[in-house]
Amino acid sequence: MARIEFDNVRHAYPPPPGQEPVYALKEVNQVWEDGGAYALLGPSGCGKTTLLNTISGLLTPSEGRISFDGEDVTHLPTSQRHIAQVFQFPVVYDTMTVYDNLAFPLRNRGASEGVVAARVEEIAAMLDLTDRLKKRASGLTADGKQKISLGRGLVRDDVNAILFDEPLTVIDPHLKWQLRSKLKQLHQQIGVTMIYVTHDQVEALTFADKVVVMYDGAVVQVGTPVELFNRPNHTFVGYFIGSPGMNVLPVTLDGGQPVFHNHLLGTTYPAGADLDGKLEIGVRPEFVRFSDDGIPVEIDKVEDLGRYQVVTALHEDETIKMIVGEDERIPAESPKIAFDPDFTRIYHNDWVIGEQAS
Numbered sequence: 001m002a003r004i005e006f007d008n009v010r011h012a013y014p015p016p017p018g019q020e021p022v023y024a025l026k027e028v029n030q031v032w033e034d035g036g037a038y039a040l041l042g043p044s045g046c047g048k049t050t051l052l053n054t055i056s057g058l059l060t061p062s063e064g065r066i067s068f069d070g071e072d073v074t075h076l077p078t079s080q081r082h083i084a085q086v087f088q089f090p091v092v093y094d095t096m097t098v099y100d101n102l103a104f105p106l107r108n109r110g111a112s113e114g115v116v117a118a119r120v121e122e123i124a125a126m127l128d129l130t131d132r133l134k135k136r137a138s139g140l141t142a143d144g145k146q147k148i149s150l151g152r153g154l155v156r157d158d159v160n161a162i163l164f165d166e167p168l169t170v171i172d173p174h175l176k177w178q179l180r181s182k183l184k185q186l187h188q189q190i191g192v193t194m195i196y197v198t199h200d201q202v203e204a205l206t207f208a209d210k211v212v213v214m215y216d217g218a219v220v221q222v223g224t225p226v227e228l229f230n231r232p233n234h235t236f237v238g239y240f241i242g243s244p245g246m247n248v249l250p251v252t253l254d255g256g257q258p259v260f261h262n263h264l265l266g267t268t269y270p271a272g273a274d275l276d277g278k279l280e281i282g283v284r285p286e287f288v289r290f291s292d293d294g295i296p297v298e299i300d301k302v303e304d305l306g307r308y309q310v311v312t313a314l315h316e317d318e319t320i321k322m323i324v325g326e327d328e329r330i331p332a333e334s335p336k337i338a339f340d341p342d343f344t345r346i347y348h349n350d351w352v353i354g355e356q357a358s
């Protein structure tokens with residue numbers, strides 16, 4: 001097991017002839033504490049797989065340093081890093097039995113057949129594969145094959161970390177939930193560092209103690225699920241986490257206070273902060289409410305989700321989402337809304353500024 005550290009890691013894939021390289025990882029400085037359960041969350045194409053592959057050594061970053069417990073591993077081959085990696089699609093040997101597939105990573109490292117049997121049986125039981133151990137992998141469904149891949153990732157007990165790259169993509173929804181809880185349970189039992197890549201916030205928030213949010217080749221925030229919800233450092237985090245995500249609305253300034261389409265908001269802009277560039281406020285739908293002296297809106301849509309309703313309101317050409325209680329009345333005439341100033345943050349070029357209340 002190891003503490004994994006990234007120092008100024010950047011990576012550009014070789015560009016097509018005549019083109020400038022584009023950095024898939026822009027600059028990553030990140031510590032993965034030994035024994036942590038991390039989710040790496042971000043949209044497709046933001047660099048999650050690239051980052052994971054630099055940890056396992058499938059990829060050497062173009063710049064920067066990666067260390068395990070202080071030892072530089074940037075140029076070490078995968079075989080010397082002791083990392084288990086589970087990919088998005090099953091990697092199994094079709095002609096081998098399920099047992100032999102699970103045994104492979106252990107036998108490969110010279111484990112005795114006694115150790116192999118004990119570990120394989122334990123992992124198979126955990127993944128409900130016990131009654132299929134003697135079958136050939138080729139006869140299994142995609143679900144079954146991916147369970148073998150998970151098992152192959154989990155079977156060694158000498159790894160520095162286990163990396164999961166969207167491993168439940170091919171698994172059906174019911175089993176998905178089951179396997180995710182199993183992984184979490186397993187993390188609590190064995191305590192090895194796990195990094196779980198996903199683009200699904202629910203998956204990330206249920207698996208991880210710490211969520212690392214990536215956007216466009218960079219880590220934009222690391223935090224507990226609660227921190228990410230309450231204090232998004234970047235508009236993307238606010239927008240990507242939460243359902244619906246945070247409202248991000250353009251503002252101007254008047255005497256130090258943000259103004260949204262001629263309506264002065266009760267949040268103060270910190271004196272001395274930079275004024276060049278894009279200025280926005282971020283307010284979650286949970287903190288927008290109806291208020292008689294607020295901003296006039298048109299109601300575009302009301303979705304009844306049982307315990308609450310999601311209201312889509314329009315002001316000029318801006319859309320504002322609100323979450324209101326199931327019994328709360330939606331004004332039929334001249335509805336007006338207000339943003340709770342304690343939960344409204346100001347973002348300058350997408351990054352939060354000042355010390356607003358949490």
Ligand code: ADP
Nearest residue numbers: 013014024042043044045046047048049050051
């Ligand atoms: P994610 O896993 O978050 O979907 P990736 O790490 O796969 O993102 O990709 C990040 C960026 O790098 C994307 O723009 C992708 O097109 C590019 N990329 C990924 N792999 C390669 C490759 N082998 N060669 C060139 N570009 C790549």
Ligand code: MG
Nearest residue numbers: 048049050165
């Ligand atoms: Mg990927």
